[in-house]
Structures are given as structure tokens and as C-alpha cells.
Amino acid sequence: MTSRLYYKSAYVTEWETKITKSLQREDGWYVLLAESAFYPHGGGQPCDTGTINGVAVLDVISEEDEVLHKVERLPEGETASCRIDWQRRFDHMQQHSGQHLLSAVCLKLFNAMTLSFHLGNESATIDVESPELTQEQLSGLEREVNQAIYDNHPITSYMVSPEEASRLPLVKPPTVSGNVRIVEIESVEFNACGGTHVSATGGIGMIKLLRTEKVKGNTRISFKCGSRALAEFNDCLGILGKLSLKFNTGKDDIIARVEKWEQEQKQIQAEMAALKEQNDSFVARELLEQQEVRLIAHQFENKPLKDLQNLAMKLTSLSNDPVLLVDLADFKVVLSHSGAFEQSCGGFFKEHLGAYGGKGGGSSNLAQAGFGTRDDVLAFYEFAKSRLISMVD
Numbered sequence: 001m002t003s004r005l006y007y008k009s010a011y012v013t014e015w016e017t018k019i020t021k022s023l024q025r026e027d028g029w030y031v032l033l034a035e036s037a038f039y040p041h042g043g044g045q046p047c048d049t050g051t052i053n054g055v056a057v058l059d060v061i062s063e064e065d066e067v068l069h070k071v072e073r074l075p076e077g078e079t080a081s082c083r084i085d086w087q088r089r090f091d092h093m094q095q096h097s098g099q100h101l102l103s104a105v106c107l108k109l110f111n112a113m114t115l116s117f118h119l120g121n122e123s124a125t126i127d128v129e130s131p132e133l134t135q136e137q138l139s140g141l142e143r144e145v146n147q148a149i150y151d152n153h154p155i156t157s158y159m160v161s162p163e164e165a166s167r168l169p170l171v172k173p174p175t176v177s178g179n180v181r182i183v184e185i186e187s188v189e190f191n192a193c194g195g196t197h198v199s200a201t202g203g204i205g206m207i208k209l210l211r212t213e214k215v216k217g218n219t220r221i222s223f224k225c226g227s228r229a230l231a232e233f234n235d236c237l238g239i240l241g242k243l244s245l246k247f248n249t250g251k252d253d254i255i256a257r258v259e260k261w262e263q264e265q266k267q268i269q270a271e272m273a274a275l276k277e278q279n280d281s282f283v284a285r286e287l288l289e290q291q292e293v294r295l296i297a298h299q300f301e302n303k304p305l306k307d308l309q310n311l312a313m314k315l316t317s318l319s320n321d322p323v324l325l326v327d328l329a330d331f332k333v334v335l336s337h338s339g340a341f342e343q344s345c346g347g348f349f350k351e352h353l354g355a356y357g358g359k360g361g362g363s364s365n366l367a368q369a370g371f372g373t374r375d376d377v378l379a380f381y382e383f384a385k386s387r388l389i390s391m392v393d
Contacts, residue, residue, distance in 0.1 A: 001065040005037035010196035044117035098225030152202035356380040
């Protein structure tokens, strides 16, 4: 049986012990230690990492009374010098203690029980038993949890018997048999938990709520604590700084400046659309004047697919002849007609695209396709042009 040092103190980072066993599994080597401060996966909290005799600990799992340490390779000798990755451990302690505090305040303010907890690499989440939380409620929740951090309530952990546990005001009944480990936030809550925690709420640093979403009729709250929250603040401050420079304004005026910019962009887009319409009309008239057969066909060196489609529809509004347009930059082809031509555009593409490596489709009156190379799109264009001319004459 492994003696779990993290039960006594989450602040143990280095220790000497014995390697009691090593075993090989399909996914690699594992060692067992007489005493271990490595926290295994469990309770929504990821495992610790670190080293044993300088060998990297890749994963830690709990199996009954033992803690198994997956290692990069087998450490030499029977004595083990162990070291925890403290930055990772302390981050997990901040997030997990923050979750306990956040869950306790959710229960106090909204009678919303926490259903699950997940500690990810970027942020943490809790699912609370509430269909919705308003912005006002979330703001109040954030203020109260951070006030509890400022109050610096002691956080202690200890083992109790099942009978003693039954007399404590636990958040929920323990799921383990035998003695139960209690994590107590003084004056806040008692919780059955096997995880690692800071010694007082002040160690959480701060809690920042990020967003909420509905999940199976409940509310998922994403949040960050401590160093993660500080990094989030610094990232946001960096973005604000860049926006201030870009728009040459102070942060308090950024929203107004962005709204003005959006209006300017809408005006520019409207003007561009009008100019494109005028240009399409001009190009359409020019193509119609140059038309020698009952097919309007033309190659463009750089005309996006959307513009090809708009021009094709403009032409079919002016003529009953089929329209075949190609863009040689993006290897796109558009075929359309007004409905006076019996051949389905989509059907024509479906029948012939494969021979030229093209992919696409469409309706009876409008179809589009893309090709892998300039040679492929040119070959299909020449084939389609010849075939369509023979069909209309």
C-alpha cells in the first residue's frame, strides 16, 4: 500500500523513498513507491508530473491502495529521489480550491448544487444545477467568491470515520467506503475530497468567471483562478493596448471607435457592391457585343467565384444563351442559363467533371466547379465550350 503524502500536505515537493515494485504494461513502465506525493488522476483534477531519480514521470494513476507512476524509463536503484513539478501542482491546487469555493457560493446564493468539475489545461468548468444564471447573478457570484478569497479562510484536510462524516454538514454524501478525507474551508463548507488544495483561500489569488453555456438543462461555468486569471488579464490588456494603438484612442473609447469603424466598413461595402454591379453591367454588355456564337464564354485571370456567379446571373438576365465563365487564378468554372436551354448545368457538370479532375455541382440553371491545376481547368473549359456550342447550334 502506498502512503499518500499529499493527504498530509499538498506542499511536499521533494522526498526520499523506496521503489517497492516495477511493472511493464502495454503502454510502458510503471513503478510503485513506498511513499508518494504524486497526485493521481481523480475528482476532476489531472495528475502531477515530475521526476524519480531524474527520470520523467509521465502519468500517475490510482489502483485500489496503490499509486502507479508511469515513467519514461525505469529509474536505477531501489532508492528514489522524487520531485514534483511544483508549477503544475500549485496551479492545480489554485484551480481545485477555487472550484470548491465557487461551488459553495453557488449553493449559498442560488441553491445550485455542483454536478461535475473539470480542470483543463486552459480553464476549469463546473456544471451547476440551474437552468440559467443572469449576468447580474454571475457578477454577484464573482464578487462574493473573491471576497471569500480576501477573507483568507483556512483550508484544512483530515480523515474521519464514516460515523464522524455522517455528523458533518457535507455538501454531498461521500462515495467511498471506510474512512473519508474531508476538505474544510473554515466558515464556508465541508466537502469529501481527495484532491490537493492551498492552505487558505488567499492562496487561490483570485477567481475570474469567463462565460456560461447551457448543458443538458444545467449551466456550465468556465473560470480561471490565480496565475491563470492573471495571465488572462494580461492577455486581455495586451489586446486592448493593440486596439488602442490601431485606432489611436484610449481604452475607454475603443468600443465607440470600433462601432464607427464598422459603420465605415458597411458604407465601403455598399459602395463596392454598387461599383461591382456597374462593372458587371459594363462587362456583360461588352461580352454580349463580342458574342459570335450562341454561347457566352470568357476567361478571367483573377475573378473570385462569387463574382463569376454574379456576372453569370447578370448575363442570363440579358440573354437566353448559356454562359460559361472561368477564373484561371483559382481554377473555377461557372455554367448558367436563363432556363431557355434544355441542358441542366448541374447535370452537365456531373457527367463530365470527373474526366478532368473537377469537383462541383449545382442546379439546373447554375453550377460551379473547381479544379486542381490551371491545365485541368483550361482543358475542361475548352471541352465544355466546344460541346455547348454544338448543342445550341
